Amino acid sequence: MADRHKEGSKSKYTLDRQMPGAFEGETVTRRRFMTGVTHGAGAVAAMAFTLPALGFAIGPLFSRLPWSWQPIGPPEDFTDTTYTTKVIQIVQGIGEAGNSIAYVRKRDPAIDTEPLDQYNHWVALSSRCMHLGCPVRFVAAAERFICPCHGGVYDFRGMVVGGPPVRPLDRFYTRYNTSTGLVELGPRYSVNSELQRFSPRDPGQPLDGIGQYLYPPRFDTASLTSR
Amino acid sequence: MPKLPSPPLPKALRPAPRRPGEPDEKQATTPIEVAADAGISVVDWIDERTSLSGGIRWMMFRKVPRGINWFYTLGSATMFAFLNQAVTGVFLAMYYRPDAAGGAYESVRYLTDQAFLGQLVRAMHKWGASVMIILIFMHMARVFFFGAYKYPRELTWIIGVVLLILTMAMGFTGYLLPFDQRSYWATIVGVNINGTGPFLGPYLSDFLRAGPEFGATTLSRFYAIHMMLIPGLIAALIGAHLYLVSKLGISAPPWIKAQEEPELRQTTL
Known part of the structure; x- marks a missing residue:
């Protein structure tokens, strides 16, 4: 290739190659220019419909889930000895498919050792199993949460005591609304085995050890608004 | 490019040889013959413009090895x-x-x-x-x-x-x-x-x-x-x-031995 542009046969300058209409310093032939323009126009045309369609399909990855505080009942509904089952709405507009269940009880300082703040006077556990997302059931006699799918078992505080789940049951922020006198339920958050709070993750993603680095938090984390 | 083999037509579809005394081009007379001619001319019309029959023959009438099951x-x-x-x-x-x-x-x-x-x-x-x-x-x-x-x-x-x-x-x-x-x-x-x-x-x-x-x-x-x-x-x-x-082409079953080809077994030319 290197010696092609040497003396005689083919110079890179169109002027040297005696092309009609060639001008000083021109190296790109019209044929090459037209080929490039055609390929470029084809690429632009293909991207003009591919990129918007692709962005349209992956757009929901970057969306935030609108979340409002949901009233779940007066404080008298909840004791610190057992869980009360509350139906909550996770996604609006799709009927029952958008509902989920929260298990709620009053905080018991004797067993709930995590630091107290304004959002955990009531402990609200998500019913989705942290193995693969099946709904767990609270068995009052055993004081255990049991998952029907693959045998995950959690204790009274939602900590894993058996089976495949990788972290304790997710929780919801709770607060007391002084104007309505009702307990309200906020966004979901995930916890590691020390009950430290993390942004909500999907089931099956551990939050201890290397697990917390393998699964990046999502863009769409519902942020907790103050009032 | 070797010529493609003609499809192995079943006996009933093969044209009968002309009998002595018959005219060269036999005119279609019965309705079935007319319908068959119409069908053939439609297929011919498409094939003349697309040459699809070669591809179909290539796909459907290819050689397969002995022993397929x-x-x-x-x-x-x-x-x-x-x-x-x-x-x-x-x-x-x-x-x-x-x-x-x-x-x-x-x-x-x-x-x-x-x-x-x-x-x-x-x-x-x-x-x-x-x-x-x-x-x-x-x-x-x-x-x-x-x-x-x-x-x-x-x-x-x-x-x-x-x-x-x-x-x-x-x-x-x-x-x-x-x-x-x-x-x-x-x-x-x-x-x-x-x-x-x-x-x-x-x-x-x-x-x-x-x-x-x-x-x-x-x-x-x-x-x-x-x-x-x-x-x-x-x-x-x-x-x-x-x-x-x-x-x-499809492969022969593993139990089929290669054909003896004397000239392929020559080690020196």
Whole structure:
């Protein structure tokens, strides 16, 4: 290739190659220019419909889930000895498919050792199993949460005591609304085995050890608004 | 380029030799002969403009090795299972409504219980899906145990593996569509299994669900993937798979010994 542009046969300058209409310093032939323009126009045309369609399909990855505080009942509904089952709405507009269940009880300082703040006077556990997302059931006699799918078992505080789940049951922020006198339920958050709070993750993603680095938090984390 | 062999026509279709005293061009007289002539002239008209007959002959009348047997029909059987899924799927789509607020379940219930032959067509689609998976694995086992994936047929094998994965994805997306309890929870579990892949898993499950939670557009997303995206890919790849099968020829069963060719056994020229 290197010696092609040497003396005689083919110079890179169109002027040297005696092309009609060639001008000083021109190296790109019209044929090459037209080929490039055609390929470029084809690429632009293909991207003009591919990129918007692709962005349209992956757009929901970057969306935030609108979340409002949901009233779940007066404080008298909840004791610190057992869980009360509350139906909550996770996604609006799709009927029952958008509902989920929260298990709620009053905080018991004797067993709930995590630091107290304004959002955990009531402990609200998500019913989705942290193995693969099946709904767990609270068995009052055993004081255990049991998952029907693959045998995950959690204790009274939602900590894993058996089976495949990788972290304790997710929780919801709770607060007391002084104007309505009702307990309200906020966004979901995930916890590691020390009950430290993390942004909500999907089931099956551990939050201890290397697990917390393998699964990046999502863009769409519902942020907790103050009032 | 060697001349393509003429198709081995059955005896009844071969033109009889002209008898002594008959005119050169026999005129069609009976209605059946007229109809046959009309058919031939239509086919000739198309073939003169497309030259498709060469390709069809190339595909349909190719040489196959000695010793082929019923195991060699499993690939075609899989393709017919796919065609069954495609045809019944198109007609199911005429009744189906991808509405997560309950309409999806109601539309499936309507087409199963009320629509004429709906139960049959849905059952064909449902059982055909399992049949297709079984046939794919039997076809794959045949190719594996006969050593038919070896040179020069590696690309055919690779395309086949992609087809297997796409068929699995069809099973996964189709499972949600009836939108009963089993569909819903199986999809939750399946999406979360995807989510356990490190680094990219969370984004993959967000893509499948169209958001952080199972939402209003998850069902229509699965429906679009199930009905348009993957079937198109499968059809295209089946075309490539069949082209390679025809281009490379099929392999003989491993127990067939190579023919004795004295000139090939010469060690010196």
